[in-house]
Amino acid sequence: MLIHCLxxxxxxxxxxxxxxxxxLNPYLYNPAEVATEYSYLFVNHRQQWMGIEGAxxxxxxxxxxxxxxxxxGIGVKASSFKRGLLTTSDFLFTYAYSxxxxxxxxxxxxxxxxxISNTIDISQADPMDPAIANYLANNMQPAANFxxxxxxxxxxxxxxxxxxxxxxxxxxxxxxxxxxxxxxxxVVISTSFKRKVEGKIVSRRKRGVRAKVKTNDAYAPLxxxxxxxxxxxxxxxxxVMGKLNLSQNFWLGAAYRQSYGPTGSLxxxxxRFLLSYSYEPGNQPEAAFSRGTHxxxxxxxxxxxxxxxxEAPVLRSTxxxxxxxxxxxxxxxxxxxxxxxxxxxxxxxxxxxxxxxxDFTAADIYKKxxxxxxxxxxxxxxxxxxxxxxHVFETTKAAEAHEETRNLKHYSKLREARVLIxxxxxx
Numbered sequence: 306m307l308i309h310c311l312x313x314x315x316x317x318x319x320x321x322x323x324x325x326x327x328x329l330n331p332y333l334y335n336p337a338e339v340a341t342e343y344s345y346l347f348v349n350h351r352q353q354w355m356g357i358e359g360a361x362x363x364x365x366x367x368x369x370x371x372x373x374x375x376x377x378g379i380g381v382k383a384s385s386f387k388r389g390l391l392t393t394s395d396f397l398f399t400y401a402y403s404x405x406x407x408x409x410x411x412x413x414x415x416x417x418x419x420x421i422s423n424t425i426d427i428s429q430a431d432p433m434d435p436a437i438a439n440y441l442a443n444n445m446q447p448a449a450n451f452x453x454x455x456x457x458x459x460x461x462x463x464x465x466x467x468x469x470x471x472x473x474x475x476x477x478x479x480x481x482x483x484x485x486x487x488x489x490x491x492v493v494i495s496t497s498f499k500r501k502v503e504g505k506i507v508s509r510r511k512r513g514v515r516a517k518v519k520t521n522d523a524y525a526p527l528x529x530x531x532x533x534x535x536x537x538x539x540x541x542x543x544x545v546m547g548k549l550n551l552s553q554n555f556w557l558g559a560a561y562r563q564s565y566g567p568t569g570s571l572x573x574x575x576x577r578f579l580l581s582y583s584y585e586p587g588n589q590p591e592a593a594f595s596r597g598t599h600x601x602x603x604x605x606x607x608x609x610x611x612x613x614x615x616e617a618p619v620l621r622s623t624x625x626x627x628x629x630x631x632x633x634x635x636x637x638x639x640x641x642x643x644x645x646x647x648x649x650x651x652x653x654x655x656x657x658x659x660x661x662x663x664d665f666t667a668a669d670i671y672k673k674x675x676x677x678x679x680x681x682x683x684x685x686x687x688x689x690x691x692x693x694x695x696h697v698f699e700t701t702k703a704a705e706a707h708e709e710t711r712n713l714k715h716y717s718k719l720r721e722a723r724v725l726i727x728x729x730x731x732x
Contacts, residue, residue, distance in 0.1 A: 322363055322386065324349065325560065325568055325583035326602035328530055328548055332369050332380055334493055335452035335466045336399045336415030340378025344370035344607040355596040361388040369399070371611040376403040382417070395421040395448050403613070408715060409458035411613075414451075421448040447471050451488075460500025460525065466493040490537035500525040526550050530560075540564075558583070579604035620717065621709050622657060622697035623679050652729045655706035656685070657698040659719050668693035680719075685727075694725065 324333045330347045331338040347367050354360035369380030380399040385392060401415035423444045449471050454464035470488045502523050528548040535541050546560035546568075558570035566587025573580045585598035659675070659682075662668035668684050672695050675682035685694040697719070698709050706724045713722040 322365075322384065323562075323565075324351065324365075325570055325585070325600045326581045328497075328499075328528065328546065328558070329572070329579060329581055329602060329604060330367065331454075331464075331497075332367055332382065332399070333365065334468075334495065334532075335454055335464050336380070336397075336417040336450055337401050337413040337452040337454040337464065337466075339369035339380035339399050339401045339415060340371040340376075340403060340413055341369060342371065342610045342613075344368070344611075346605045346607060347602060348604075349600070349602040351598070351600040353598045355599055359389040361386070363387075370607075371613065373611040374614050376405075376411075376614055377401065378403075378413075378415075380417075390425050392424050393421065394424070395419060397448060397450070406455070408711065410455065412453065412455050414453050416449070416451050418447070418449045421446050454495075458501075460498050462495075462497045462499070464493075464495040466495070467491070468493060492535045494533045494535070495531065497528070497530045499528045523553055524550055577606040579606070620712055621700075621705065622681055622713065625681065653701065654727045654729055655700050655703050656694075656696040656725045656727055657706055657709050657713065657722055658685075658694050658696045658725045659722055661687075661690075661692045661694050663692055665693050668695055671695050696725070697722075 322333075324330075326349055327333050330345065330349070332347075333349065345368070347365075349363075349365040349367075351363040352360070353362065363384065363386045365382065365384040367380060367382040369378060371378040378399075378401040380401075381397070382399065383394075383396045385394045397417040397419035399415055399417040401413050403411045403413045405411055448469075450466065450468045451470055452464060452466040454462060456462045467488050469491050502525050526549060528550070530544075530546040530548070532544040533541070534544075542563045544560060544562040546558060548556055548558040550556045554574045556572050558572075560568040560570070562568065565585060568583050568585045570581060570583035572582070579602075581602045581604075583600045585600075587597075660668075660671060662671065665684070665686075672682040672684050675695065675697060680697045682695055682697050685696060686692075687694060697713075698706065700706050700709075703724075710722045710724055713719045
């Protein structure tokens, strides 16, 4: 019985840990998730089959953060998995880096490396047993995992994790011969919907004074999560979860895990502390075998939010071009900026305008200031409203003008940039 427990237990130890609180701490499953807006410290404890001696018990401590004003994140994670006489411990250091897909979507890549060890409580076993001797002689191995995740501003995320990059050696329960696995023998595929919403104005009391403040880190009322865990060993598993945010500080959740059954959860967020609890009534060897499986996670949000640094594009308005002379008049009516229909002898141009002035001297001074800042600035006079407009870019393509306007607003100090449509009368 002891030999079977050890050999079977080691096989399971190299497979998946099970967590119910991944919605609060996705780093538990995917190393690419370490780059978060805040720094977080989490302690997670899972007790399977409460009330049964020697039942599986998993404790995990993790810390993760994004490096401020960068596109990288770091994290550390340590866990201890006890079942019977056997304890598996691991320690991992994680580094993640992001690539901007566009202004609202990022792709993160994460890599963890460390070590994993197995120990046996020999006070309750025969130290001369060959199986125990083999474990004690091979109880330290390298460990690593890899993950990627795509995050979008819509709240829809997609991730893939390879939880076992190194090929750990373990004993076959049938023949005790050494066998190995490949990195693709275990794969976790995940998707989620968790959308941030604009903060709300609420009334809060601080130092005895009630004032109106804007909430931060608010999310849409409904969140959804789904996992598919593939294993070449054959114990594939599918899991879905829904989370209902009843308020910014309280939520309820329900999940279903294949072969485990349903799970219920709830959680609180108080100031910088987060607490979640979940309960699994099923997955017991037989009815009323135990008091079910319990999991609790305590989190601490540390410091101020970190800023993500996007790679600034090359601004077209800073690329030096030859000055062009033209005769232009401004439209007196609003037009669709993407309407490029043929208008005969009338040609449209799109100008990225920064400011308008009632006096030429002020407009010229501002133009020279922009030129000193390396922008291609020029001045228009609009007969319709008798104002002088300073612009930095002109094009016959609406898409280019609107893209340059967005880039100026996101990556420069020219936040007031906007597009004006000008019709050019061809001679």
